[in-house]
Amino acid sequence: MxxxxxxxxxxxxxxxxxxxxxxxxxxxxxxxxxxxxxxxxxxxxxxDHAARMMRMSHSSVVGLMTDAVATTPYSVDIVRGTQAGLREQSRTMLIANTDGDPGQEQEYWRVFRAHKVAGVVYATMYHRPVDLGAPDFERGIVLANCYSARRSHSSVVPDDEGGGYTQARHLIELGHRRIGIVSLSPVLRATVLRGAGYRTAFAEGGLLYDPALEIPGFITRPDGGEDLVAYDAALGLLRRADRPTAIICGNDQIAVQIYAAAAALGLSVPDDLSVIGFDDMAVITRTLKPMLTSVALPYFEIGRIAVDILGRVNGEIDGPVVPQVLVPCPLVVRQSCRQLV
CATH class of the missing domain: 1.10.260.40 (lambda repressor-like DNA-binding domains)
Known part of the structure; x- marks a missing residue:
């Protein structure tokens, strides 16, 4: 050697x-x-980076602690974005996947201290509040795809309210006036924010929000798990005499169920029904026929921006340290929504 x-x-x-x-x-x-x-x-x-690390108060390694992101296909872009941001700073990443186990999380804080990591990006699978308590860790911590209710750490999260607004606004601009909604579970933060977004778009477009046209596509069980009920929800909406001409979906998985329910009733997408998803999961949006119009969750940008904010928190990069960064959710137009005459 x-x-x-x-x-x-x-x-x-x-x-x-x-x-x-x-x-x-x-x-x-x-x-x-x-x-x-x-x-x-x-x-x-x-x-010999190990020897260098022993001589320094902290290393060039940054920790990424996740609950399930590292093993979740549609949010693994947070990992990629974090890695890209670190590459720009000539740094490397140490990933710790807790699987939501608090005991495991505490062990990983110990591991990060032992490796003298320069800071930690703490990421979650879905947009939600977290309480880290007071981890025994002296360097900076930035939250990605989650936030602290106490505002004890800077966070980088998707603009879910803006995403819901974008979904509704796109359909309104296409001429739709009766729009159904099959949402995520009502207990999720994203559901509340997106609901505020599309109601704002409805008000701007002169549409009345009809609560009868909004049905959850997921039901949260007492044990915290979820059951997908989007197919039955869609059937209920599409069997109405005054059925909607378009449906906003809480995610792309729900959109698959909408397509199936429409087909079961002899309805065609987009000729009889326009459908717009959320997440922009390529395995779904590009596989469905017609391909699904969706609003993308900006996971890659969330990870990259979190690294930049972490550098500011640690005083290594010039720029303000803000409590929260909202990352826009862009519209990706394909063939599942049509213009009404």
Whole structure:
């Protein structure tokens, strides 16, 4: 294994000079820097980051603690976005997946302290409040896709209210005036926020909100789990004599059920019924025929922005530390919504 002394001997400089080149220290002049860097590449020298970490108060590693994000296909982009943000800062990531176990979470805080991580991005699978208590961790913590009810940590969350507004506004602009809603579970924060969004859009468009046209597509069980009931909810809406011409879906999984219910009743999407989803899960939106128009959850941007905010919290990046960043949820137009004549 090539050591820093081997590189120094080959370059005719001291090991300290090699270390300065590795750490991009401006004290090394350009000619020497280029010569040493070339030898580092040629000899395939890899710096001993473990040794460096022992000499520093904290490392170049940032922790990502999640409840289930790392194993959830449609929110794994938070991991990718966090990684991309860290790459821009020449940092690496240590992932800890708690599976929602408080005991495991406390163990991972201990692991992060032991590895002297420079800070932690704490991410959740869905938009919800969290209470971290007072973890024994001295560096910065930023919440991603979740928030502290006590505002004890900065957070980066999707603009769910804006997303609900976008869903309704798109259908209204297409000429729809009777719009049904098959929502997520009513207990979710996202459901409340998106509901505020589409009601605002209805009011701006001169439409009355009809609570009879909004039905939950998921029911929360006493044990905290959920049952998908979107198919039956859609049948109830579509069997009405004054059935809606369009349906807003709480997520893309619900949209699949809407398509199925419409087909069971001999209705065609989008000729007889326009459908708009939420999440923009590619495995669903691009597989359904016609392909599903959806509002995207900006998970990648949430992860990337969380890293930037973490740098500000730690004083490593210039810029204000804000209590919460709302990330826009963009509309992705495909073929499931049609213009009414």
């Amino acid at each position: 090539v050591t820093i002394k081997d590189v120094a001997r080959e370059a005719g400089v001291s090991p300290k000079t090699v270390s300065r080149v590795v750490n991009d220290d401006p004290a090394v002049n350009g000619k020497t820097r280029e010569a040493v860097a070339e030898i580092i590449r040629r000899m395939h020298y890899v710096p």
